[in-house]
Amino acid sequence: MRSIWRTADRGLIRDVAVVSLAVALVAVSYGAIAVGSGFPLWVPLLLSVTVLAGSAEFLFVGILAAGGGPVAAVLAGLLVNARHLPFGLSVADLVGTGWRRLVGSHLMNDESVALALGQRDPDRRRAAFWLCGLGILLCWPAGAVLGGLLGGLVASPEQLGLDAMFPAVLLAVAVPALRRAEVRRAALVGCLIALLTTPLLPPGLPVLLALAGLAVVLIKAPGRTRT
Amino acid sequence: MSSLTLVVAAAALALGTYAFRLSGPMLAHRIDLPERIRELIDTATIVLLLAVVATTAFTEARQFAGFARPLGVLVAGVLAWRRAPFVLTVTAAAAVAAGARLVGIP
Numbered sequence: 001m002r003s004i005w006r007t008a009d010r011g012l013i014r015d016v017a018v019v020s021l022a023v024a025l026v027a028v029s030y031g032a033i034a035v036g037s038g039f040p041l042w043v044p045l046l047l048s049v050t051v052l053a054g055s056a057e058f059l060f061v062g063i064l065a066a067g068g069g070p071v072a073a074v075l076a077g078l079l080v081n082a083r084h085l086p087f088g089l090s091v092a093d094l095v096g097t098g099w100r101r102l103v104g105s106h107l108m109n110d111e112s113v114a115l116a117l118g119q120r121d122p123d124r125r126r127a128a129f130w131l132c133g134l135g136i137l138l139c140w141p142a143g144a145v146l147g148g149l150l151g152g153l154v155a156s157p158e159q160l161g162l163d164a165m166f167p168a169v170l171l172a173v174a175v176p177a178l179r180r181a182e183v184r185r186a187a188l189v190g191c192l193i194a195l196l197t198t199p200l201l202p203p204g205l206p207v208l209l210a211l212a213g214l215a216v217v218l219i220k221a222p223g224r225t226r227t
Numbered sequence: 228m229s230s231l232t233l234v235v236a237a238a239a240l241a242l243g244t245y246a247f248r249l250s251g252p253m254l255a256h257r258i259d260l261p262e263r264i265r266e267l268i269d270t271a272t273i274v275l276l277l278a279v280v281a282t283t284a285f286t287e288a289r290q291f292a293g294f295a296r297p298l299g300v301l302v303a304g305v306l307a308w309r310r311a312p313f314v315l316t317v318t319a320a321a322a323v324a325a326g327a328r329l330v331g332i333p
Contacts, residue, residue, distance in 0.1 A: 018313045043233060050241035055283070060240055064228065070236035074243070081244040083275045088251010090272040095252045105248040114276050117269060161325030163292075164299030167284040168320030170276060171300060172307040177273045190274040191281035198286050210278030211271055218267075 007127040012119075015173075016128070019111050020135030022169045023054075027143025028150070029157035030058060035148040037065035044148050048141040053109060054166070056080040059203055079204035086211075087113045093122070094129040107133025110170050118176035182217050189213035293333035299324030 008016075027048065034044040039061065047057045056077040063073040087108055088095070094116055095104035107130065116129035157163050178184050190213025194206040201209075260268070284300040286292050303320035307313075 015313050018317060022317050039233075040230075043237070046234070046237050047240070050237065051244050053244055055279070056240065056244065060236075064233075064236075070228070070232055074236050074239045077240045078243045078247075081240075081247055083279075084244065084247040085251050086268065086271055086275060088248055088253075089255045089268045090251070092252040092255030097256065101249070101252050105252060106245060108248045108251075110276055110279055113272060117272060158295075158328065159325060161295075161299055161321035161323070161328070163287075164284070164296045164303075164320040164324035165317060167280045167296075167300045168303035169317055171280045171284075171304050172313055172316045174273060174276050174280065175304070175307040177269075178277075178308075183270050183273050186270055187274050187277040190278050194278035194282050195285055198282055199289050203289070206282060207275060207278040210274050213274050214267065214271055217270060 004127045004130050007123045008131055012124065012128060013131065015115065016131045016135050019115060019132055019169055019173065020139040022165050023111065023136050024139035024143035024146075025162055026054060026157075026166050027140045028147035029162055030054065030061075031144035031147025031149075032151055033058075033147075034061045034144070035151050037061065039065070041145065041148040044144040045141060048144040051077070051081075052106060052137065052140060053077075053081050053084075054140065055203075076202060076204070079202060080207075082204060083207055084108055091116060091129055094126045104130070104133070107137060109133065109136060111136060111173060114170055114173040114177075118173055182220070185216045186213045189216050295324045295327035295332050298327050298332070 030048075031041075031044045035041055044057070044061070047060065051057050051060075059080055060073045060077040063076055064070065088105065091108060091113055095101050095108070112129050112132040115132045116125045119125045119128050178187065190210030193212055194210040197206040197209055280300070284292070284297045287296075299320040299322075302323045303316045306316040306319055311319075
């Protein structure tokens with residue numbers, strides 16, 4: 001852990017702080033919505049610590065609040081979280097082995113993975129992954145509890161534009177990876193597939209289907225090796 | 228719904244999610260992947276992340292989320308691409324979306 005602090009310069013720590021703070025703001029509205037729809041405070045707290053994945057928690061709470069069954073809510077949340085499996089293949093070296101793997105795996109989320117992949121060298125990647133993961137581990141539950149306590153006092157998230165903040169944070173951290181044209185093409189096709197299938201399929205599945213965008217890269221690959 | 232049902236459901240979601248998270252590193256350490264495949268996996272991860280961005284920017288409950296939110300995210304994307312400070316990028320997204328709604332753009 002000490003080497004992580006040595007690698008992390010001020011720029012990286014500032015980035016992690018901004019991501020964590022933005023995540024905390026989204027968590028405030030999550031906690032307020034969960035308690036507002038009739039759940040006791042311990043529900044968003046328990047979910048935010050143990051699940052630690054925003055969109056799946058929103059969906060889980062939303063389905064139960066709308067009168068859906070617990071099995072349906074769990075399965076829907078798991079479908080949304082299935083993307084963590086390919087994430088893990090990507091950040092395996094940053095997570096490490098032994099006890100680090102057990103802890104580090106839990107810190108794997110959209111933001112920590114995106115911030116890590118945007119770094120130049122392996123040491124910075126590892127530092128970004130761990131610091132961002134730990135920042136979110138603190139800020140997501142803390143924000144959710146604060147939101148749950150404030151409840152109705154928090155203005156509607158739409159009025160403050162907080163709903164635009166979550167995708168914006170993730171886009172901003174993913175941008176460095178998009179400077180490669182090959183990645184950009186695959187992502188563009190993937191996003192189109194995800195958007196077009198969203199009205200037709202349960203949440204989570206369109207995001208996984210976006211992987212078909214990789215075909216753009218794969219089709220080009222043989223031509224590259226031939227030369 | 229009883230508290231017990233809630234705890235069991237939350238635990239099932241948490242354990243299942245942890246299993247997804249843990250299986251990636253476990254698999255990757257068991258098989259030695261060639262460089263080209265590693266690169267492809269990294270690209271796959273970026274594609275997944277961008278698909279999360281796209282679906283959360285444009286849709287809400289599987290329907291079009293209105294113009295204000297994607298407008299805010301678009302402004303953030305342009306700022307990030309031009310290497311604007313992170314805090315400015317994120318604040319701009321919220322400000323543009325909130326401002327758009329203030330002037331009546333849904």
